[in-house]
Each structure stands twice: as structure tokens, then as C-alpha cells.
Amino acid sequence: MSQTPIELKGSSFTLSVVHLHHSQPEVVRQALQDKIDQAPAFLKNAPVVLNVATLSGDVNWKQMQQAVISTGLRIVGVSGCKDENLKRMIARAGLPVLAEGKEQKRSAEPAAVTEPVTPAENLVLKTRVVNTPVRSGQQIYARNADLIITNSVSAGAELVADGNIHIYGMMRGRALAGASGDRDCQIFCTNLSAELVSIAGEYWIMDQIPAEFFGKASRLSLKDGALTIQTLN
Incomplete structure (x- = not known):
């Protein structure tokens, strides 16, 4: 205690x-x-x-x-x-x-000149892998990372990632990719039966997912600011 x-x-x-x-x-x-x-x-x-x-x-x-x-x-x-x-x-x-994370205070003095840093030196790409079923009421968050689920996701469960989301089992819950605002993120799913899918705040509920893709292997992304879907080959 x-x-x-x-x-x-x-x-x-x-x-x-x-x-x-x-x-x-x-x-x-x-x-x-x-x-x-x-x-x-x-x-x-x-x-x-x-x-x-x-x-x-x-x-x-x-x-x-x-x-x-x-x-x-x-x-x-x-x-x-x-x-x-x-x-x-x-x-x-x-x-x-x-104050949002991307906001920075402006200094009245000129910033010091520094050597440029390449993205490879400044950013480490991470991936979170979950091999167990994701149960109803459970939330999994991949902070600054992609999220890979190799099992099923139940209705009422929620997947959140700052990067991409991959689901290799039945997807019945909610998937929110690009949670930090990255509009280049995507959702990959082998069996799409989701309650909600979202990329960088743009979302579809179940009824908005095109019928021809429901229950199928699908890939979601943003195009011109709107969600789009295509067959996952």
C-alpha cells in the first residue's frame, strides 16, 4: 500500500x-x-x-x-x-x-545557426506488435509508432496509433491512425468490419464504409483531405 x-x-x-x-x-x-x-x-x-x-x-x-x-x-x-x-x-x-505540442515560443533574438540534421538521425521509426486478441473495452495506443495486430479485434475495442495501423485478423472495433495529425498514415485490414475508422481526424462510421469493401481485405488512406478505400492486394 x-x-x-x-x-x-x-x-x-x-x-x-x-x-x-x-x-x-x-x-x-x-x-x-x-x-x-x-x-x-x-x-x-x-x-x-x-x-x-x-x-x-x-x-x-x-x-x-x-x-x-x-x-x-x-x-x-x-x-x-x-x-x-x-x-x-x-x-x-x-x-x-x-499549448499544443507543435507550438513553440518565438524568441526575440535570432536563433543560433546549427548544422542540419537529417530525419534518419533525428527520428527512430517504431512499431508496436500485439499478438493477442483485442477484447471489447480494451484500448491499445501506439505512441509515435505504427501498430500491428496479428489477431482479431472485438467490437467495442479501440486501436489508436500516431502512425499506420495493420490488422491481420477480423476487425470489428475502432481504428484511429494518424492520431497526432499525420495525414499520410493508412489503415490496412484483412477483414474490415469496423465500427469506426479514422485517419488524422477524418472518419467513417460502419454505415459509411462502402458495402463492397465490408468484410473484405481493404486499405484506407486520405486523398484530397477525404477518406478513400481500395482493395488490399
Whole structure:
């Protein structure tokens, strides 16, 4: 038994980021409700981060926040905020303003000149391999890596990878590739019967998967910003 009443540990969670591109709360509310109606099992009561990079301090934040909450989504933070007035409104509403991983503070002084580093020296490609069945309610996350599943994936299970996802068994759960935003990622599946497939936030629920590919060996990717599917040869 631990000697202290609490313990702080680092962890990783998959959160959807809602990018707000309209300043009218009712327009945002209706657009969110339409998305939730398309995939209620995936989005109902889901925790989300709101990205407000395109909004300014002119927005009525109290109404905007209420519009999002009224759909059932749970706001856990706000990112992309560059407007100081909007930051103050968000802080007064009791929400944390988050800095995304790709954001970097700009220095007033010129950056030091360094020797260029090739991607091969700076990046190690990783792959996570899972050989056991993935059960309902189980989530597997491959951080900064591809994910390979050599067994079946049950309905209600979730696969998340910052890279590609390969499933060599029956796929009945959810697969989310490119979770960190990499739009070049793909999903490869020998038997596609998924509840949901997603690449870099673009997703299809089961009913949107073309019937001729359902239950077949398939390969999904993004083309011109939209999900596309083809036979896996």
C-alpha cells in the first residue's frame, strides 16, 4: 500500500480536437450535433479539446461554451488561443488554456545557426506488435509508432496509433491512425468490419464504409483531405 494519499504519474489519452471556424454559437452547436448524430457511440459524452485559433476576442465565449456543452461533449481544455482578450474570457470560465505540442515560443533574438540534421538521425521509426486478441473495452495506443495486430479485434475495442495501423485478423472495433495529425498514415485490414475508422481526424462510421469493401481485405488512406478505400492486394 502506498505511504502517500496521492501519486502523480504521466499518462497518455486520446482526445478529439474540435476546431471552431465560426463565431456564432448556434451554428457551432448545430454542426456538432450533426456530427454526434452520425457517430453517437464514438462522440456521445466524449471529452474534447476546443481549438480556437481562428476565433478572436469578439466571440461570446460564455454562449459558445454553453453551445458545445449542450450537445453532451465534455470540454477538458482549449488550445490554439492567440487572442489575449479571448484567453482571459476562457480563464474566467474556468477552462485551462493548453499549448499544443507543435507550438513553440518565438524568441526575440535570432536563433543560433546549427548544422542540419537529417530525419534518419533525428527520428527512430517504431512499431508496436500485439499478438493477442483485442477484447471489447480494451484500448491499445501506439505512441509515435505504427501498430500491428496479428489477431482479431472485438467490437467495442479501440486501436489508436500516431502512425499506420495493420490488422491481420477480423476487425470489428475502432481504428484511429494518424492520431497526432499525420495525414499520410493508412489503415490496412484483412477483414474490415469496423465500427469506426479514422485517419488524422477524418472518419467513417460502419454505415459509411462502402458495402463492397465490408468484410473484405481493404486499405484506407486520405486523398484530397477525404477518406478513400481500395482493395488490399
